[in-house]
Amino acid sequence: MSQHSEIEWTDATWNPVRGCTKITPGCTHCYAETFAERFRGVPGHPYEQGFDLRLVPEKLAEPLRWKTPKMIFVNSMSDLFHQDVPDDYVLNVARVMQTANWHTYQVLSKRSERLRDMLQTTLSAAAAEPHIWWGVSVENRKHGLPRIDHLRAAPARVRFLSIEPLLEDLGEINLEGIHWVIVGGESGAGARPMQKEWVISLRDQCERALVPFFFKQWGGVRKSAAGRELDGKKHDQLPSRVSLPVMDNPRRQAAIAEIEALYQPAAP
Numbered sequence: 001m002s003q004h005s006e007i008e009w010t011d012a013t014w015n016p017v018r019g020c021t022k023i024t025p026g027c028t029h030c031y032a033e034t035f036a037e038r039f040r041g042v043p044g045h046p047y048e049q050g051f052d053l054r055l056v057p058e059k060l061a062e063p064l065r066w067k068t069p070k071m072i073f074v075n076s077m078s079d080l081f082h083q084d085v086p087d088d089y090v091l092n093v094a095r096v097m098q099t100a101n102w103h104t105y106q107v108l109s110k111r112s113e114r115l116r117d118m119l120q121t122t123l124s125a126a127a128a129e130p131h132i133w134w135g136v137s138v139e140n141r142k143h144g145l146p147r148i149d150h151l152r153a154a155p156a157r158v159r160f161l162s163i164e165p166l167l168e169d170l171g172e173i174n175l176e177g178i179h180w181v182i183v184g185g186e187s188g189a190g191a192r193p194m195q196k197e198w199v200i201s202l203r204d205q206c207e208r209a210l211v212p213f214f215f216k217q218w219g220g221v222r223k224s225a226a227g228r229e230l231d232g233k234k235h236d237q238l239p240s241r242v243s244l245p246v247m248d249n250p251r252r253q254a255a256i257a258e259i260e261a262l263y264q265p266a267a268p
């Protein structure tokens with residue numbers, strides 16, 4: 001979407017892929033789909049093709065243009081590990097993240113098996129970077145808990161869980177090797193309710209395991225009225241971020257040109 005984000009736990013969003021397909025109950029009220037479909041058929045709009053998946057190579061170099069270090073949510077409008085995103089495109093997204101290393105990246109997926117498989121092999125260098133955080137979505141026991149095991153099996157330096165929308169009590173979860181937990185309820189029309197005890201259980205488990213805990217929102221039909229306090233306070237913990245210098249201008253411009261050259265149409 002843009003340089004600025006309304007999402008509570010990030011500064012900016014970067015969408016080198018747009019569109020996705022639903023796979024599990026956490027997708028039922030996908031905000032990205034609702035947003036994208038509003039613009040289907042609007043000529044020239046970035047979402048003219050609605051929520052159909054498509055690569056956006058002209059967006060690839062975007063983080064290299066941002067000189068101020070940001071926390072960047074990668075593909076807020078898609079899933080980088082969707083089966084229709086080719087391996088070499090995923091590798092080029094990772095290449096940009098590794099080059100523009102003055103930012104911190106949050107890569108969140110529901111396709112946790114492909115994430116694991118690529119981090120174990122072709123993405124192993126990106127997996128080892130402290131400024132790239134790899135995460136999986138967890139909405140319930142059946143679909144969410146196996147994703148935590150897939151993530152744990154990936155050799156990522158920083159692993160996180162986005163437990164949102166939390167749809168049921170997850171019980172005791174294994175937090176070994178997990179470095180951050182975000183929890184939130186669903187918001188908007190038809191939002192499925194989240195019980196306070198489910199959130200308290202996760203917060204207490206994170207406290208015991210010394211895992212930073214971020215409570216995003218209660219959600220509900222009127223999200224702002226429900227707020228984001230839990231037991232009278234906000235929970236805004238994050239993993240510690242590395243701080244690396246911004247690349248000088250000539251090298252940055254050269255890096256942008258290299259990335260842009262990857263997807264230039266062939267000369268006639």
Ligand code: SF4
Nearest residue numbers: 020021022027030078
């Ligand atoms: S995986 Fe994410 S972006 Fe894709 S449909 Fe599900 S909620 Fe939406």
